[in-house]
Amino acid sequence: MKLPDEIQFINSAFQTQKTTDVRMDGKVSIITGATSGVGYQAARRLAEGGASLVLVCRNSEKANALRKEFIQKYASDVEIVLADFSKLSDVRKAADFILKKFQRIDVLVNNAGLHRTTRILTEEGHETVFCVNHLASYLFTRLLLDRMIKNAPARIIQVNSEGHRFGGLDLDDLTWSRRHYIGLQGYGASKVAQLLTVWEFADILAGTGVTINAMHPGTVKTNIGMDNGPLYRWFHRLFVRPLLRKPDISGEAIYYLAAAPEMQNVSGKFFNQTVEETPMPHALDREFGKSVWQVSEELTGLPKLELAGSLIKMTDPVSFLLT
Template identity: 35%
Template sequence: MARRRLPSMTHGNSSQSDRPRIISPLAPRADAAEVVRGVDLKGKTAVVTGGASGLGTETARALLLAGAHVILPVRDRAKGERVAAELRQSTGGTVELVDLDLGSLASVRRGAAEIRQLAPRIHILINNAGVMATPQSRTVDGFETQFGTNHLGHFLLTRELLPALMAAAPARVVALTSSGHRRSDIVWDDLNFERRPYDPWDAYGQSKTANALFAVGLTQRYADQGLTANAVHPGGIMTGLQKFVPLEDQRRMGWQDEHGTLNPVFKTPAEGASTSVWAATSPQLYGVGGLFLEDLQHSTPLDESAPNPLFGYKPYALDHESARRLWALSEALVGE
């Protein structure tokens, strides 16, 4: 059967602000199970990184409920087995595990090869895993940990899975970003903090900007072949991601009070997973890529004048020239 070509709107070469906004009919805090109600993913395969905890688990759960076959690349095999067993029991779905450490390019290549053996066709790839505000450190390949793990690991994984994604086209990739991208654009001449003082939040911000630019870059290159990507900010969710943020800092930033009560802006993991699942499955986003999505809608540029703005992206996170530059640089860094 000939591959179906997608409309020209998928090229990712027009400004996000020039497009009609896409908004889900669901409430912004609907949970992921609501998103897949009525969605049929039988016969389709999804890969979800970071599926052994938090958002990843709830993302996988929703896809399984819709009938997808789900593959979870995991760093901690024992933890992954426990989560996979619970997901199989609660959804009746098929879950497979693959050992993969995003902080090691060699591990990513090995894991991707195993995934391709398990699934010659991949319809959905959700690059969900990540680390946040880590102490200064390097991956085994010498990259700053957050940039190396959050961006380069996922960049290489996606590149290695391209044959399976293209074989399943139309296919979708979801790149998890964050409002933390506002802390930093890409610092092109010092990605690894070799000449500037290390700041864990600036490093996190740079990696999350890279995640958003990756979605733009992938769409630029492959949309007319049936492969699109969108960046998703899931919102604030208390998961294992915060393990490097001291409790006193969480209180100072207003994440929780002295009694451990979370700020009501925080979502549950199931609510946080909803925009990723919407990006991966909704007919509203068929053939659409290069967008920044949050709260089950197509986001808008950040209003810098708003007091404590919770919604919106900084335009540099979707800059087309930066996306092309980052793609080329990333290819060089991972040895492609």
Template identity: 35%
Template structure:
């Protein structure tokens, strides 16, 4: 595998349809940019369609592929169902779903459906969207579901089945870690189910290391100030942070169930390579339990 894999290694994407959540800024925008430049039809699935339209306008100048915008609020199951219906109607085939959007370190808030915001948006929202779009992916040879996790899945992280919504005890960092751990468990369980189904569709995970994006905008002021001060030393540009996602999405050598992140020390920065996640992320019983709970909470059944 190429040690210094960059966007230049992304193969031709002509004829492919890619849906990227949270694609109007940061990692999602850089992911969408490269996919469009390589010829894919890219759907920017975003909460703010005006920002999405501005992002799309900025992409189309240098991109041979089509760039369109789809409203999607991952904190609302109603919005997710509406977006999935519109996407199914517009695209008979979907080659790539990039579950990129997320929130980080928010104070305790709930989604429109009563879920803790970080768990509800980062995990349950993408779980539901994937399940509702999968029928358009299963017949497509080599289609991929790429879910973006974080090194934060190791920090104070556990799936708190007795308090998933943080009603009894809430920590911003622990809730974020739980949501990112859930992203990985979802990927691994989805891959097992896809393999058993006999499809060539695969599920892969990625993380950006520490990328300079707007994700910390919900953090306490002291955290934001520290990030701003240390960003030049400890972070990498969003374009570099997007490389693990792009590799997971397009590298022909990628296998289902793999996890990609920066190859530098501590997986903070660097070119993307195959990495491993925390031991608890591989717990089969917890993966299956999380899947069952996610289906119950969202009401979404996967066509597997």
């Protein structure tokens, strides 16, 4: 039975997911938020597939333990980059380091993310969830984009969420200073913003050999939300966690999107794990998306990058992107 687009995700979760055994030997794969949950599983699966890992993490102890594990189990090349993605200055430093150290980037998995029930502003004045889930991944991608284009093919995977369906994105109140903060909507807002920029990125990147897709990693048992208050944690442990699936399915899905030959030219799509889905209409509004792009550019202090149309017509997109 075909469900309406809005609730297609109920079906997708029960469909057979695609997998691939294609190896990723030596492919430089950057994963943010690799110390836990979805990011850990993605890094583990990429390590198993032979990829060279660049793990962007905020906790050095956890990151070093990961490096040890992947070297022992898979003899992986592992580079650790420490960065707190609630600080855009850290995102810039991480990108600088990577650009100096790596001449090519084959895969970028923007995964670091969180869900808070309370409004907390970052040192730089952004609402934390919006900053980590959207602004940081937007800035990081923009800063690494040119390197990926120069050494294409490359794939960008934005770990998004069915939570984009909660909406909540108001460009006039991104810090929630005029609205009561509702955690699910704060989370939804960040994921809607990221999705809307994925469509813009995909247009800009058309013809460059670099693809970008967004995905929901499954509804899986991780640490997300577990730094909220005791009542939330109690409710989550008792009523939500028992319904969640193991996060290795997320790692397998990310590996498929990163490695499968049939995904080579697929760009600008939203997947529930590996099943393509239609996002909510509010996340498909391209006019609104152009405003989100502009605001994201301003908030991250990036120079203006011309959007779809003009770039597609450029004969030399690389030098255009450099200007």
